[in-house]
Every structure is written in C-alpha cells, then in structure tokens.
Amino acid sequence: MSEASAAVSPVFTRRIMGIEVEYGIFTSATPEQRKLTPDEVARVLFRPIIDEYSSSNIFSPNASRLYLDVGSHPEVATAECDSLTQLINYERAGDRVMDGLARKAEQALEAEGCARSVYLFKNNVDSAGNSYGCHENYLISRHMILKNLGVALLPFMITRQLICGAGMIAPAKGNEPAKFLLSQRADQVWEGVSSATTRSRPIINTRDEPHGDSKRFRRMHVIVGDSSMAEPTSALKVGSTLLVLEMLEAGFDVPRFAVDKPISRIRDIARDATGRTPLHLEDGSTVTALEVQAAFCAQAKRWLEQREDAGTPTAELRRVVDLWERVLAAIESQDFSKVDREIDWIIKRGLVERYRDKLGGDWGHPKLAQIDLTYHDIRAGRGLYDILLRRGMIARWTQDEAIEHAINHAPDTTRAALRGKFLAAAHRLNANVTVDWTRLKVNRPEPLTEEFLDPFDAEDPRLDELLAYMEKFHS
Structure with missing residues (x-):
C-alpha cells in the first residue's frame, strides 16, 4: 500500500502540487487610439471562453482551471500534479494557452477596426506598483499543524528568493534611488502565516481548503513566490520547497532558525545579492541569509540518501540539489558564470547591467525598466525571455513536446x-x-x-x- 492511501503514514513522498499564475495584461496603442483599460482587454481576451462555456471561470481540456481573477488578471491554476517536471509542463502549458487567447484577441480587435498588440506578462508587479501572484499549493497531511509548519518554514521562505527570485528594478521612491531587487514579491508580503490573502498578504496562507478529504489532507498555500520564466528556476523553487516539506513531515532533522522580525528581513534580503544579510535570532545570535539556505540545502542532500523513490524521482531531486548548491556557491563567490543560464534574477541582472553600462546611467533609466518588463512577455518570438532562450542563453528543464502534450491532456497519474x-x-x-x-x-x-x-x-x-x-x- 502506498503512503497516499495508508492511514498509518502521513509522509507524502508522492505529493500533489499545483501552481496558480496570474498574468499582467496590456495593449499597445497608437497616438490616435484610445487606450484600453485592463478590464476592456480582459473582456476581449476571454470572449472565446465565454462564447463556448458561458462563463469566464472554467476547467480547460487539460483539467486546469482557467479564469479571470480580481483586478482583470487572467489566471491559470494547474491541474493536480504529482511530480516536479509534470508540474512544470502544466505551468508552461498554461502560458501557451493564455498566449493563444491573446492572439485571438488581437485578431478580434483587428476585425473591429482597432488593431493593436495584446501583451501578457508573467511577472508580479505592474508599473503602478500593483502586485499579483504566483501561488504554490502543496498537499500535506492533516496531522501537520499548518501554523507550526509555517513557523518552521519561515526562515527557508524568506531566504528562498536568493535561489529562485525573478528579480526586478524597483523605481526610485522618495530619497531612495532605483535599485535591483532579487524578488518581485518580497516587498508585497506583510505577514508570516495568516488566513488572509489580499488584505495583508502572508508568506503562507492558512485558509483551510484541502480540495480533498479534510480528514486526511490539508493544502499549504504559498503566496510569497515570484513567477518564474526560466524552467530551472521553477524547478529549484518548487523542488527545494518539496524537499523541505518532506523532511518536516518525516520528522527528519531540519535546521531551525528562530528569526526575529522575519518580514522586515525579507525586504533586506531582496536588496542584497551577496546573501550576507544578517538575520538576528531570538536567542541573540546572528546568521546570514546565505547560511540559512546552505543549512537547508545540506540537510536536503542527506535526506535524499534515505528518501523513498516515489512521486518526483529521487534522481530528479538530485538535479535540484545540485543546482541549489551551485547557486549558493555562486552567491558566496559572486561568480555567477556557472548558473547565469538557469536562475531568473541572475539572468536578468546580468542583462540589464550590460545595458546600464552602455547607457551610462543608474538603475532608474527608463530603457532598463522596459527590458525588465519585456523579459516577462510570454509571446514566443517577441518576449525577451524567449529570444534569449532561442539563442541558448537560458537553459531548459523539460521539453517542448511534453509541454505541447500538456495543453490538451490532463495528467494521467492524479x-x-x-x-x-x-x-x-x-x-x-x-x-x-x-x-x-x-x-x-x-x-x-x-x-x-x-x-x-x-x-x-x-x-x-x-x-x-x-x-x-x-x-x-x-x-
């Protein structure tokens, strides 16, 4: 009997996971054209969905949920997945489904005599400073007390941006000049563990919606993560979290850091690419953000020696740990050459730094903000991410064939x-x-x-x- 169905075993080595991605939406306009509001664009974008289903909230053929969220943000919540690469395939399939809708919207606008481009950005902050999310969902055992689990996870979560942040140029604010941040979501969360989602965004949401047997399951809803463009970044974001959850549920020895004022520290970490941000612990000692990640990574490597090979293959999680170690080594040495094709914030920072040197300005140059945003355009052949990918400047984790299959076929293992x-x-x-x-x-x-x-x-x-x-x- 597998651990999924055995009442005596609460450790889900085979674990159900999902990702919810909200997209920013925008259209171009000539000087003669009236600018369309996000709501107007979203209505055109979802017109084919409403025509077919009489609703803007549906389940698509691959069993994922497709809907229009608050704030006119198109959103895809992936179908239930039970392995890492499978989840990445369905997340990327969502990008392609959304881009297909954007192309149809462009055709509709052209037919109506107001031709313009429709842009969907897989990022987390718009030009007005509004934030929208990329939420991760992990099935956990009902026996785990979510608040206690969240407290144990907080040190890992506030430092995780070091290894998988999307990066962004934060505009000048007051006396603070424009600067590069590791994470787009770090400045947008206000609590550690809470049942709120928008009123006071927490790192981990405790609202009890298991989407399953509530006597056996809980759903851990992670709100703090950035939307990932590079597949290896997605793999490290989810894979590292998966490993830490497995260790906690199994009672495996996990590093414990009682960080004082963790929410204020998450903002400091986002501004320090060296990972040397000091984290003051409740016992009076101090540890750096990089040391926290290194401790979790080292334990995850030990866990793999005894982990049951189910769900995400242990061999694939070894790839995750290898990338995790290489990113930490790169941050420690500040030599990013061995990971500059795999981690979004490193890829983006290297790119905009090269342009900044050419422009001879600071981080506030408007051209840099344009490059930052264009990196997240999901349109193949137009988005900067896709252009870099085609040039071999960004590494892959999965294959196009698997992503294409995921567009119209549900996961067959869940x-x-x-x-x-x-x-x-x-x-x-x-x-x-x-x-x-x-x-x-x-x-x-x-x-x-x-x-x-x-x-x-x-x-x-x-x-x-x-x-x-x-x-x-x-x-």
Whole structure:
C-alpha cells in the first residue's frame, strides 16, 4: 500500500502540487487610439471562453482551471500534479494557452477596426506598483499543524528568493534611488502565516481548503513566490520547497532558525545579492541569509540518501540539489558564470547591467525598466525571455513536446485524469455539466453528481457510471 492511501503514514513522498499564475495584461496603442483599460482587454481576451462555456471561470481540456481573477488578471491554476517536471509542463502549458487567447484577441480587435498588440506578462508587479501572484499549493497531511509548519518554514521562505527570485528594478521612491531587487514579491508580503490573502498578504496562507478529504489532507498555500520564466528556476523553487516539506513531515532533522522580525528581513534580503544579510535570532545570535539556505540545502542532500523513490524521482531531486548548491556557491563567490543560464534574477541582472553600462546611467533609466518588463512577455518570438532562450542563453528543464502534450491532456497519474476524461466526454457529447476540483456533475436530464476526495486516485469506477449516464442521454 502506498503512503497516499495508508492511514498509518502521513509522509507524502508522492505529493500533489499545483501552481496558480496570474498574468499582467496590456495593449499597445497608437497616438490616435484610445487606450484600453485592463478590464476592456480582459473582456476581449476571454470572449472565446465565454462564447463556448458561458462563463469566464472554467476547467480547460487539460483539467486546469482557467479564469479571470480580481483586478482583470487572467489566471491559470494547474491541474493536480504529482511530480516536479509534470508540474512544470502544466505551468508552461498554461502560458501557451493564455498566449493563444491573446492572439485571438488581437485578431478580434483587428476585425473591429482597432488593431493593436495584446501583451501578457508573467511577472508580479505592474508599473503602478500593483502586485499579483504566483501561488504554490502543496498537499500535506492533516496531522501537520499548518501554523507550526509555517513557523518552521519561515526562515527557508524568506531566504528562498536568493535561489529562485525573478528579480526586478524597483523605481526610485522618495530619497531612495532605483535599485535591483532579487524578488518581485518580497516587498508585497506583510505577514508570516495568516488566513488572509489580499488584505495583508502572508508568506503562507492558512485558509483551510484541502480540495480533498479534510480528514486526511490539508493544502499549504504559498503566496510569497515570484513567477518564474526560466524552467530551472521553477524547478529549484518548487523542488527545494518539496524537499523541505518532506523532511518536516518525516520528522527528519531540519535546521531551525528562530528569526526575529522575519518580514522586515525579507525586504533586506531582496536588496542584497551577496546573501550576507544578517538575520538576528531570538536567542541573540546572528546568521546570514546565505547560511540559512546552505543549512537547508545540506540537510536536503542527506535526506535524499534515505528518501523513498516515489512521486518526483529521487534522481530528479538530485538535479535540484545540485543546482541549489551551485547557486549558493555562486552567491558566496559572486561568480555567477556557472548558473547565469538557469536562475531568473541572475539572468536578468546580468542583462540589464550590460545595458546600464552602455547607457551610462543608474538603475532608474527608463530603457532598463522596459527590458525588465519585456523579459516577462510570454509571446514566443517577441518576449525577451524567449529570444534569449532561442539563442541558448537560458537553459531548459523539460521539453517542448511534453509541454505541447500538456495543453490538451490532463495528467494521467492524479485525480485530474478523471476530470480530463469527464470534460472530454462532455465536449464530444455537448452535454451540460458542472465541474470543480472535487465534484463532477451531469446536469441533465436529472442531476447526477460524484465527489472525488482523493487527489491521488487516477481511476475510479464511479467515473465510468457518470460517463455511461452522459452517453445514454446525450449520444
């Protein structure tokens, strides 16, 4: 019996994970054209979705959720994934689905006589300073007290930006000049662990929405992470967190740092690419941000020697630890040549520094802000990230074929497979259905609903009954 179904084992080596990505939206305009508001652009962007589904909140063919979030931000929440590369594939598939909608929106605007480009940015802060998120979700055992888990994770989370931040140029503010930050989200969080999401953004959200059997599962909702463009950055962001969660659930010895005022420290760390930001501990001692990450990395390497090889393959997590070690070594030595194709903030900083030298200005030059933003444009052939990728200046973690497959196919190893089959049948039969994370419902002629509370189950005979009912009345 696997740990997923064994009541005696709360350690999820095979773990359900998901990522929610919000996109910034913008359109170009000629001097003669009226600028469209984000809400107006979003309405055009979602027009094909509304025409087909009569809703702007749907589950797409690959079992991911696609919707328009607060603030006119398009958002994709990936289907349930149970391994690291699988999750990266579905996150990147979301980018391509969104870009497809943007291309259709451009065609619609042109047909209406107001041609313009539609831009979707996979970043976290717009020009007005508004922030939008990239949230990570990790299934954990119900026996774990989330607040206690969050406290144990806080030192890791506030320093994680060193290894996987997206980087950004923060504009001048008051007497503070423009400067380069490691993270786009570090200045946007105000609490460590909280049930709030927008009112006072926490690092870890404790709202109890397991999307599964609440007697067995909890969902840890991480809000502090940046949106990642480079695949290795995504792998290190999620992979390192996955390893720390595994160690905590297994009772493995994890470094403990009782950091005093961790939220103020997260801002300091974002401004120090040397990793030498001192963190004052409650016992009066001091440790640097880099030392905290190094301690977690060293323990993760030891954990791999006894980890059950399930879910994300241990061999792949060794790749994660190798990259983790190389990034820490690069920060320590300030020689980034061995990781300057893998980590977003390092890639971006190197790029804008070269332009800054040419321009002879400071970080506040408007050309640098344009480069910063263009790095996050998801359009292939237009976005700066994609141009660098095609030139071999950014490394890969997965392959295009796997991402393309993920666009229209649900993960076949998790509950998402059930949802994907249900959605495919409903589309083929033009059946009226309702879908959420746990429930599948055939609405007509008489409502028939089944609830699937185990996100590890990729097969269930009750799905066959729903499909047969659908076939009977809609074929």
